[in-house]
Amino acid sequence: MKVSVFITCLVDQLCPNVGVSMVAVLRRVGCEVVFDERQTCCGQPAFNTGYRNEAQKFAKRFIKIFEESAAEAIVSPSGSCVAMVKHFHELFPTDEKWRERAGKIAARTHEFGSFLVNVLKVEDVGASSTGRITWHDACHGLRDLNIRDEPRRLLKNVKGVEFVEMSNADVCCGFGGTFSVKFPEISAGILDNKIESIEKADVCAVVSGDASCLMQIGGRLSRLDSKVKPMHLAEILACQNHLR
């Protein structure tokens, strides 16, 4: 299947390895991967802060670029940014044409883990690694896209790792976009509950589907000099330790 990857700003600039990993996994399961270099941002920061005009510009740009692609699916390593694409139609309350275009793009756009399991029907991507890992549900993937079992099934199929559920895996990490810097004390308070759950699970890595949550969780783990490593789903699925 031909797949056009939507690489979010955070992934492009702060953790490109997540994008590279996703491309590797998609190719491994037989996808032809294309990347349109004109893409930038989905406009979520503007939308979530209340700047709808700015968000609308981003949405139009995104729609135009991906409409030109012949790829059957648009796949992204972020539940949050995919959820934004699914929200695009709300930015055109009175413009039927754009609403329709937004709807068509949204129908083709998938979060990475959900794409593997629900579209390609693949649960074992041939990954292998070591150690004990746990999963953090990123809120938008979980509650906007209803992705709960898919990443867990993928992780349980990674050879050589032990998957454990931590307590309150489905509770927010406190990131919330601009919330994290508008109310840093509250954000950090919520985050520390998450860190407590992670540490209690006694794992070597916490895996999630959104670079933003991983930046929040990873930033705190790093500050606390924790041994736990933040990892994106794509990164662990790209691991093939037995080949090294």
Next chain:
Amino acid sequence: MHLTSETFDQNARDALRDPVLHGALRNLADNFVERRRAAIASVDDWEGLREKARVIKEQTLCHLDRYLLQFVENAEKAGVKFHWARDGKEACGIVLNLLKKRGAKHVVKSKSMATEEIHLNAALEAEGIEPVETDLGEWIIQLAGETPSHIVVPAIHKTKAQIADLFVDKVGIEKTDDVDVLTRTARNILRQRFAEAEVGISGVNFGVAETGTIVILENEGNIRLTTGLPKTHIAVMGIEKIIPKFADLDVFLKLLPRSGTGQRLTAYQSIITGVKRNVTDEGPDEIHIVLMDNGRSRMLAHPVTRQSLACIRCGACLNACPVYQQVGGHAYGSVYPGPIGAVITPQLIGISKAKQLPYASSLCGACREVCPVKIDIPELLLHLRAEITDGTAGGAESNPQRKRKFTESLAFRMYGFAWSGPVSYGLGIKAARLMQKLVVRDGRIGKVSGFVAKLLPPLGAWTAWRDAPAVAERSFREQWRDGLGNNSQWSVVSGQ
């Protein structure tokens, strides 16, 4: 202690530093969230029930004018007197008049968010009438001179020890940590108040249009006494409390207790249809219902904000909210705290007085997930945020001069420009890579302070608690150009 919504950030910081509050909130989250989970498991089709409730509420709100008149007509037939209040001030005036005409000296009250909303107690006290709150939690905070910090459990922020100290101070008991003694003390005092009261004031959970019935749920029996013992019963209700049919209670009585307290049913359901039929019957001689708008018809006007009126005040969104769990109810500085409070308050008191509240959420959606009537609270928060930035927000006193916060607005315009195409985007990233050399150590950005934090406040705020990742040496798009695009063996670098 008087907190306002305008200083939410400061209120929240103070709350975060309060270890006693933190303990209480942790208990709340653990107990209520777990109890709710167990209670909803006893319903066959919880999701179907929520959807039913949502549809009933939506259809009722779309034809509220008709249902309200039907409710009034049927209740009047059963002997109820009606009073219409445009706002809180009018509602308070109506209640006060009713009390004065009856020469009421002793007034008992049951827990009611509607009367909290209009600050009825303060209005009555200003005229020399001291209503006695009879819900244990409400009575405690009335003694303490505070406001409720939760819709369902108003004194959740108080520990047993604090309540014992309060009783020692206010009602003169010996110091004790025996909960039975404390509750017995309250009961003995309150029974006295019930016996001498001429008027009882209550709220309303549901008003049934087809029968003119009001329904009130509770666990302590104090509402039964407030509405049954005094000669006059005054009920204050928002106009959104209407449900069309008596049979609709089947849906809402399953949803509300389970969502609110994790009970299958509350201990008491008072179902009141008019005054007593015979003089020898029990119950009040007269019932007055004050139907209150107070900003509700404005919420009704827009399909997004209309959802706010579907709320049945169960408090589930508070218990589930990570922000509420951190800061508690008082930080919101408003009668309605938590996610639903962040939505209702700006619409009630004017968005300019509660500008921070729509932002007091990480948009995690836990509130929407637990809401028994499926209110899309994140959607409402985003709607209000857009109103704030557009400066077109309605509200109690809408102000067209409202300006966007200058620096934030500038930042979003710059981002809008920089991200508008690959060239400007690339330039922006190059600039960031150059500038970060000042602060990056070992591939990450630790705590920044001083000049850099002043120059980039978000970076200062972020790194006060968390390290920040550095902008990568080679972005994804650069790696794509360098070979990833046409080389299936491009290696995945482990780690950053």
